Amino acid sequence: MTISIDAKGLACPAPVLRTKEAIDTQSPGHISVTVDNDAAAENVSRFLTHSGFEVSVDTDGKTSVIEGNRPDGYVPGQGSTDPTPGADSDMDRAEHQKIMVMIASQAIGTGDDILGEKLMLSFITTLKEMGDDLWQLVLVNSGVKFAIEGSPVLDKIQELEEQGVHILVCGTCLTHFDILDQKKVGETTNMLDIVTAMQVAHKVINL
């Protein structure tokens, strides 16, 4: 079933509430929500993502169309309304720290770029040693290139994801580098998700 919602002219929380009501009552496999303000676009995207939809946003600067596709077999009602990435697994990690690692470049430090790149690859490879304390790996700016096809540490990041680490990849950054379609690991995310996750994390490590 496909549902289209025109939420133009509506202020928050109305666009999210309309989307929620449609999902709760009709359980669609595809949903399209049109909004005309940034806050509504962000919130509807987050809500759909947390509700199990794969989300894409098409915007012309004034109007945004948020498209959500939910795979067959999704069981509704298993999540809370807290869409902080990783919130559902918080209980599992209650006895551990929640460390967020943010990587915003291709190299560690300055002075010698080649050395810096080697150090960064070694760092990502060694991240698994944090064990269950490693909660989220956030890739922004040129750090998003570690999540695409051909990345020398793609398999390492995929292993982390398989072990339950949440990999967040900046969507604005992927679009900026024109590599959105090359992403092979992680969840495409936005600044609101990143900031929210930073608030929840016990420790944030920036590189």
Next chain:
Amino acid sequence: MSLITSDMTVLDIVAKWESTQGIFQRYDTLAGECICCNALFDSLEKMAEKYSLDLDALLNDLETATSS
């Protein structure tokens, strides 16, 4: 017995009790921005801390809104 607790998200509350939207809009002035735009997925506790709001007063106002 309180229906609204501090661990509920703003979305949990406005979705269940439409009348609470007006309360959050009243608190927008104190928060300095639209709470339902920028903290919709935060728990009340987290949101109150973020905006330095009086959590007890907010809970009381929300409770009143749900019973009116």
